[in-house]
Structures are given as C-alpha cells and as structure tokens.
Amino acid sequence: xxxxxxxxxxxxxxxxxxxxxxxxxxxxxxxxxxxxxxxxxxxxxxxxxxxxxxxxxxxxxxxxxxxxxxxxxxxxxxxxxxxxxxxxxxxxxxxxxxxxxxxxxxxxxxxxxxxxxxxxxxxxxxxxxxxxxxxxxxxxxxxxxxxxxxxxxxxxxxxxxxxxxxxxxxxxxxxxxxxxxxxxxxxxxxxxxxxxxxxxxxxxxxxxxxxxxxxxxxxxxxxxxxxxxxxxxxxxxxxxxxxxxxxxxxxxxxxxxxxxxxxxxxxxxxxxxxxxxxxxxxxxxxxxxxxxxxxxxxxxxxxxxxxxxxxxxxxxxxxxxxxxxxxxxxxxxxxxxxxxxxxxxxxxxxxxxxxxxxxxxxxxxxxxxxxxxxxxxxxxxxxxxxxxxxxxxxxxxxxxxxxxxxxxxxxxxxxxxxxxxxxxxxxxxxxxxxxxxxxxxxxxxxxxxxxxxxxxxxxxxxxxxxxxxxxxxxxxxxxxxxxxxxxxxxxxxxxxxxxxxxxxxxxxxxxxxxxxxxxxxxxxxxxxxxxxxxxxxxxxxxxxxxxxxxxxxxxxxxx
Numbered sequence: 193x194x195x196x197x198x199x200x201x202x203x204x205x206x207x208x209x210x211x212x213x214x215x216x217x218x219x220x221x222x223x224x225x226x227x228x229x230x231x232x233x234x235x236x237x238x239x240x241x242x243x244x245x246x247x248x249x250x251x252x253x254x255x256x257x258x259x260x261x262x263x264x265x266x267x268x269x270x271x272x273x274x275x276x277x278x279x280x281x282x283x284x285x286x287x288x289x290x291x292x293x294x295x296x297x298x299x300x301x302x303x304x305x306x307x308x309x310x311x312x313x314x315x316x317x318x319x320x321x322x323x324x325x326x327x328x329x330x331x332x333x334x335x336x337x338x339x340x341x342x343x344x345x346x347x348x349x350x351x352x353x354x355x356x357x358x359x360x361x362x363x364x365x366x367x368x369x370x371x372x373x374x375x376x377x378x379x380x381x382x383x384x385x386x387x388x389x390x391x392x393x394x395x396x397x398x399x400x401x402x403x404x405x406x407x408x409x410x411x412x413x414x415x416x417x418x419x420x421x422x423x424x425x426x427x428x429x430x431x432x433x434x435x436x437x438x439x440x441x442x443x444x445x446x447x448x449x450x451x452x453x454x455x456x457x458x459x460x461x462x463x464x465x466x467x468x469x470x471x472x473x474x475x476x477x478x479x480x481x482x483x484x485x486x487x488x489x490x491x492x493x494x495x496x497x498x499x500x501x502x503x504x505x506x507x508x509x510x511x512x513x514x515x516x517x518x519x520x521x522x523x524x525x526x527x528x529x530x531x532x533x534x535x536x537x538x539x540x541x542x543x544x545x546x547x548x549x550x551x552x553x554x555x556x557x558x559x560x561x562x563x564x565x566x567x568x569x570x571x572x573x574x575x576x577x578x579x580x581x582x583x584x585x586x587x588x589x590x591x592x593x594x595x596x597x598x599x600x601x602x603x604x605x606x607x608x609x610x611x612x613x614x615x616x617x618x619x620x621x622x623x624x625x626x627x628x629x630x631x632x633x634x635x636x637x638x639x640x641x642x643x644x645x646x647x648x649x650x651x652x653x654x655x656x657x658x659x660x661x662x663x664x665x666x667x668x669x670x671x672x673x674x675x676x677x678x679x680x681x682x683x684x685x686x687x688x689x690x691x692x693x694x695x696x697x698x699x700x701x702x703x704x705x706x707x708x709x710x711x712x713x714x715x716x717x718x719x720x721x722x723x724x725x726x727x728x729x730x731x732x733x734x735x736x737x738x739x740x741x742x743x744x745x746x747x748x749x750x751x
Contacts, residue, residue: 529595552746674701
C-alpha cells in the first residue's frame with residue numbers, strides 16, 4: 193500500500209527508483225536512532241549526575257552515572273560518525289543510480305524526443321535537479337522514522353519516571369513534529385518550488401554567454417546579456433534567501449520548542465517533587481531528557497523547508513525522462529539482411545508544428561558500392577533524410593528498407609552498425625584524437641585508428657603533433673580547426689564496419705583544395721563495397737559521383 197501511494201507522485205517515484213538501496217537506508221535509520229538515543233542518555237545521565245553530586249554523596253555512589261556519561265558521550269560521537277558516513281554514502285549512491293536512470297531514459301529520446309529542449313536546461317536537470325534529490329534521502333525519508341522511534345522511547349522513559357512528565361513530553365513532541373514543520377513548509381513553499389526553474393534559467397544564460405561569447409562581443413551586446421544573467425541571478429538569490437530564512441525559522445522553532453519542552457516538563461514535575469512522588473535528583477534528568485529528545489524532532493522542520501524544492505526537482509526530471517519514446521524497437525526484431533540496397537518507398541515526413549512536408553512521397557535508392565551526392569537549399573530536409581536513414585526518426589508515410597526489410601522491423605543498434613551517420617555538427621569530446629575516433633569502433637587498435645585518420649587526409653597533421661593521436665582536442669574540439677573536426681568525424685565512420693556511410697556537410701569549414709581531397713577520400717570508400725551518401729551544398733567534382741541528386745519540393749531529382 194505504501195509503495196502504491198508513493199508511485200502517485202514524482203517524489204515518491206524517485207524514492208522507489210532506488211529501492212535496491214533500502215538495506216543501506218535501514219542501517220542509516222538505525223544509526224540515526226542510536227545517535228539520538230545516545231544524546232538522550234548523555235543529557236539524562238548528566239542531569240542525574242549533577243543533581244546527585246550536589247548532595248555530596250560517597251564518590252562510589254556516582255560511579256555508575258559517571259560511566260554512563262562517558263559511555264553515552266563516546267557512543268554518540270561514534271554513532272554520529274557512522275550515521276553521517278552511511279547516510280551520505282546512501283545519498284551519493286542513490287544520486288548515481290538516478291543519474292544513470294535519467295541518462296538511460298534520455299538515450300532513446302535523442303534526437304526526436306528532445307526537439308525544442310535546450311542543452312543548458314537539460315544539463316541543469318541532469319546535475320542540479322538530481323543533486324537536489326539528495327535532500328530526499330538525507331532530510332525527508334530518514335528523519336521522520338528516527339523521530340518516531342526516538343519519540344516513543346523518550347516518552348516511554350519519561351512516563352516510567354513520572355507519568356505526567358511523559359504526557360507533557362508527548363504533547364510537546366507532537367507539537368514540534370507537526371506544527372513546526374507545517375509552519376516552516378508554508379514559509380518555504382513558494383520559494384522552494386521556484387528555485388529549480390530559476391536555477392535552470394540562470395544556467396541557460398551562462399551557457400549561452402560562454403558558448404556565444406565571441407558573437408555577443410562582436411554584436412556589442414555584452415551589457416544586454418550580462419544584465420539578463422544578473423536579473424536571473426537576483427531572482428534566484430531572492431528565492432534562496434527566502435529558503436534560508438525558512439531554514440533559520442526551522443532552527444529557531446526547534447530550539448524554542450526544545451527549551452519549552454524542558455520548562456513544561458520541569459513545571460509539571462515540581463509538584464511531584466513537593467509531594468514526594470518524585471525524587472528531586474531526577475528533576476534535572478527529566479528536564480534534560482525532554483530537551484535532548486528534540487534532537488530527533490528538529491530535522492523535521494529542516495525537511496519541511498526543502499521538500500517542495502525537492503518535489504519540483506523530481507517533477508522537472510520526470511518532465512524529460514517520462515516523455516514518450518518516439519522510436520521504439522520491435523518486440524521481435526528481424527535479422528539485418530546481409531546485402532541489398534537501402535531504399536525510400538513513398539516516404540513523407542513533416543515536423544510536428546512545422547511549415548509543411550519536407551519529404552513528399554519520396555523515392556530513393558542507394559546501392560552498395562555506389563556514391564551519391566545530395567544537394568539542395570538549406571532547410572529543405574537533407575539532414576532530416578540522414579536521420580530517417582539511421583532511424584533517429586520514423587517517416588509519417590511510406591517506408592524505408594534495408595535489403596528489402598523495413599528498418600522499423602530491425603533492432604536499432606544493429607541497423608546503425610550497418611548504416612552509419614557522420615552528422616554536420618559531430619561532437620568532439622574533451623579527450624584525445626584517438627579516443628574521439630574510437631567512438632566509431634571501440635575495440636579498434638591504434639594501427640587501425642591511424643589508418644582511418646590517413647584515409648581522411650590527416651596523416652601529415654597527425655605526424656606533426658608531438659603526441660600524435662594522443663593529442664587532446666579540447667572541449668568540443670576547441671583546440672582543432674573546423675576542417676580537422678569534420679575529418680575526425682569522417683574517420684569515426686570509416687573506422688566502423690558499416691555498409692552504408694552517410695556524411696552530412698563533410699566539407700564544411702574546409703578550403704576548396706581540402707574539400708576536394710576529403711570528397712575524393714569519401715567517394716573512394718565505394719571501392720570497398722560501401723554505399724556512400726554525401727549531403728552537401730557544394731560539390732567540388734560532380735563527375736566523381738555515380739549520381740548527383742537534388743532535393744526540392746519534397747522529392748529527389750537527378751542533376
């Protein structure tokens with residue numbers, strides 16, 4: 193029943209997503225309970241020891257109390273260390289699980305399921321919002337259980353010493369456990385729920401300033417963008433300030449109620465001392481017991497202060513991760529045919545909310561060992577065609593076949609092993625040239641990597657580098673030229689065992705001689721039996737291709 197209730201909310205589903213860590217969670221709760229009970233024992237024993245010592249008894253009569261104080265003091269420190277170690281280990285492990293789960297959900301959404309999403313916002317959700325969920329494990333799940341266990345024990349202990357003291361303590365703990373968190377949550381709710389979105393907006397501003405800084409400077413718009421980021425920063429700071437005030441309110445209320453509980457229990461116990469029902473030595477013990485018991489209650493207000501921000505973070509994560517997967521694998525995929533052409537049969541496609549059909553009942557065939565060039569105006573659908581061929585998207589009508597088999601009946605991973613795409617904006621990872629090329633075939637050895645780089649005309653450049661293929665390319669290829677980036681992307685594809693190779697604007701950023709050389713290298717791959725499709729605005733040597741096609745009005749025409 194509890195699991196069913198948790199499944200109804202994003203925050204509950206986030207908690208259930210890591211249920212395999214509940215053994216560690218149980219240990220954390222037990223250590224937290226032990227820590228609070230050790231603190232209760234320390235103050236209770238200390239109160240008794242101070243009161244009893246004031247009577248100047250024989251020192252031996254204080255031995256048990258002295259040993260108890262030492263025991264509880266050492267135990268509290270050790271248990272607190274263990275609790276902190278375990279709870280943070282739990283939080284970090286669960287965050288790792290959540291990131292892995294989030295990333296796994298993102299993979300099938302690329303690219304069709306993420307149309308319109310901004311990179312910085314996705315990164316903010318992947319990092320900031322997931323990090324925010326650590327409060328779920330550190331502050332929201334464990335403290336209530338610790339508070340319940342410790343409160344029951346403290347009330348029972350106080351009732352054994354003096355029933356009326358137990359009753360008063362129960363009332364104060366109930367007030368501290370319900371009223372204080374409710375008030376704190378009310379104060380923090382608006383700011384907490386808006387923090388994640390504000391943080392995402394600021395992240396997008398900073399990302400765009402960092403990436404587009406040169407263009408902003410050239411346009412003379414630095415002040416506009418800085419003011420925009422400052423405004424978003426001020427908004428986030430104001431929300432964080434309100435959140436901090438709520439945290440301060442939680443701390444203040446906890447302290448006030450702890451002192452109030454000590455006073456109330458003391459006031460309720462004084463008549464019992466006068467009547468002889470309670471030994472006066474135990475009065476201080478009861479007062480300090482009441483105060484110590486609030487160590488279990490205080491974290492509840494802190495949890496209430498962050499729970500809405502944590503819930504908002506869980507909702508933002510789910511908003512992306514729970515999007516419907518646009519491209520699904522067949523339940524029983526067919527084997528990829530060993531040969532045959534890749535063909536478009538009456539394919540039509542349009543983006544949702546777009547200006548119309550990019551492809552209209554289009555037919556196209558690319559045979560193994562054939563090199564085809566495709567041209568056409570920008571925005572006409574050439575890059576969309578490349579995504580359809582590797583099944584990043586599915587056509588609205590018609591079908592695409594590989595060796596006569598509809599690619600919707602094939603396993604996506606196996607399809608992309610047979611049909612490989614080098615996109616126009618191929619990403620360069622902040623690692624070595626070799627590691628970037630190995631994306632095309634992770635098991636490739638260094639010799640094959642060097643061969644692939646030589647095939648795209650980078651042999652002389654590689655040999656001129658002090659570290660050769662172990663040279664770093666920088667973040668997103670910042671340490672290499674645009675032309676070198678395009679060639680490395682082509683080398684990735686050459687390294688694969690794909691039968692059909694698709695290159696989207698491979699000669700962009702290259703000078704005419706470099707473009708002609710790379711184009712020649714691409715066309716030469718047909719001699720190895722590969723089908724080649726080169727999507728480009730400018731063809732340096734049309735005669736090198738078997739066919740040159742133009743995409744216009746949604747159909748293909750030979751030029």
